[in-house]
Amino acid sequence: MSFEAVLARARSEGRTLLNEVEAKDLLREAGVPVTMTTLATSPDEAVKQADAAGYPVVLKVVSPDISHKSDAGGVKLNLKDPGEVRAAYAAIIENCSKHVPGARITGVAVQFMAPQGTEVIVGMTTDAQFGPVMMFGLGGIMVEVLKDVSFRLVPLEEKDATQMLSEIKGKAILDGVRGQPAADLAALKHAILKVSDFVQAHPEVQELDLNPMFAYADGAIAVDARIVLSES
Ligand code: ADP
Ligand code: MG
Numbered sequence: 001m002s003f004e005a006v007l008a009r010a011r012s013e014g015r016t017l018l019n020e021v022e023a024k025d026l027l028r029e030a031g032v033p034v035t036m037t038t039l040a041t042s043p044d045e046a047v048k049q050a051d052a053a054g055y056p057v058v059l060k061v062v063s064p065d066i067s068h069k070s071d072a073g074g075v076k077l078n079l080k081d082p083g084e085v086r087a088a089y090a091a092i093i094e095n096c097s098k099h100v101p102g103a104r105i106t107g108v109a110v111q112f113m114a115p116q117g118t119e120v121i122v123g124m125t126t127d128a129q130f131g132p133v134m135m136f137g138l139g140g141i142m143v144e145v146l147k148d149v150s151f152r153l154v155p156l157e158e159k160d161a162t163q164m165l166s167e168i169k170g171k172a173i174l175d176g177v178r179g180q181p182a183a184d185l186a187a188l189k190h191a192i193l194k195v196s197d198f199v200q201a202h203p204e205v206q207e208l209d210l211n212p213m214f215a216y217a218d219g220a221i222a223v224d225a226r227i228v229l230s231e232s
Contacts, residue, residue: 001025043085183215207228
């Protein structure tokens with residue numbers, strides 16, 4: 001679906017939060033590497049999609065009322081066969097209905113389980129004064145506890161993306177520590193610039209998060225994506 005079509009659907013449903021499948025479809029189209037993710041609305045559909053994606057797979061709740069999916073018991077990783085997919089589907093629905101009573105559940109997102117990489121976050125927030133601002137940081141506690149992030153105003157040039165990667169205090173982690181290979185900085189730079197282009201082209205996008213993106217020795221891929229639109 002085009003950006004305009006996704007926007008129109010969200011508006012007509014009174015939503016500003018795009019779901020993971022919508023966000024990833026738009027970002028993939030924009031050249032940002034994200035895991036191929038499909039929406040299942042029954043356990044049978046989830047199994048069919050898992051067969052197509054290739055095991056192991058990940059299942060996640062898709063709900064306009066749940067934005068932190070793991071907190072609601074809405075993420076099941078490393079599912080190795082159809083039996084595990086069916087069990088995970090049921091568990092996700094049960095957990096999420098318990099955790100967020102009355103939550104509307106659109107379905108369950110199915111995607112392949114990406115190999116573990118260095119977790120990074122690529123994001124955009126809209127500053128009241130400066131407009132869209134890109135953010136880059138290392139994932140997990142590095143961002144949440146240490147606030148180790150770098151920022152640049154949109155639009156970014158290549159040198160801005162290069163600087164964002166080298167400015168964080170945890171830079172050594174990207175360069176590879178304790179036998180870990182260095183992260184593919186060119187792939188990260190590419191992803192940052194593509195996100196910058198995407199948000200510049202679509203001023204309706206108010207917030208965007210790839211959290212996390214996995215960086216590898218060769219390549220990078222976002223396994224979670226979140227897009228918030230401005231109020232119409
Ligand atoms: P949320 O942030 O809403 O809780 P995520 O989609 O980020 O949910 O999933 C939680 C965690 O599960 C991620 O931080 C990541 O470590 C892991 N994860 C999610 N999707 C995948 C995937 N496709 N492959 C591998 N790991 C994943
Ligand atoms: Mg996440």
